[in-house]
Amino acid sequence: MLRIAVTGSPGVGKSTVVAKVAKKLAGQPGFKIGGIQTAEIREEGQREGFSILDLATGKTGTLSHIKGSGPRLGKYHVNPETLERIGAGALRNALSCDFIVIDEIGPMELISGSFVAAVEEVLESDKPVLAVLHHSSRHPLARKVRKEFEVLTVNVKNRDELPEKIYNCFASQPL
Template identity: 40%
Template structure:
């Protein structure tokens, strides 16, 4: 049985929304999550960056068009220190306090952090189930994650995103009930 549940899809396909719904449903069933999500930062209708928020509500700017530092992903400067401060702390705390972990997203910006890459592998090798999002395409690290034997990859699109909530919920509930 898979221990790691990965949701993959195009940007804007609903990956974060799906994760949030599955986490809420599992919480209602009595299972506690630990980890983080990323969300768009918008000015009007224009995306200008991304925030990282742990599941307790602490957040920081992960990447922004106005951030001049390195590394850069497309038009965004990525603040690795801010990301690591929120995401890594949330995953480490979650290993001690939660029934399962959430990493939204294991994406191009986030994997610029070598420490995050190592933590992702530690988490995936642990006994705690992981619910994570990954991009459709990525570098070798992302491709290697998709090839692991202990994962289930769900491809989200506009036709199946509502149905996937129940499918992933049931798979994770079954895993968590073992």
């Protein structure tokens, strides 16, 4: 069972790398991908927050935004209800899929005990996993992922070739 996590500086392209791998794997006939994907919410060229997407169902919601009332992390307010309903729910449902994506295991997501528990369920499964890991998190779950996964650091020099490299690793495994 192959498990890879990508890490790197904010904005370097970690989520883009994972999205490219997931898209290519999803193109295989009869292959089902589950889990979550995050994306920036931009307004007038400025990052205003992050959305979260359930890859299996297409459900989406606002994970965090600069305008909000949830717990504050940096300049963003995290939406715990969306994180639990879409994030944790998508990870639990992904246990019935062939491949699981977790974008991201970071401070915003780790606010939710339900999300942490869902990630732990994924880690206890025998499913192949591709995750984005916050570069400096010291949370016990992040430490566990660093210990159990092959961790690749995304940077400006390798971010264009990493999706193909990671795809080939998973494609060469019996999924």
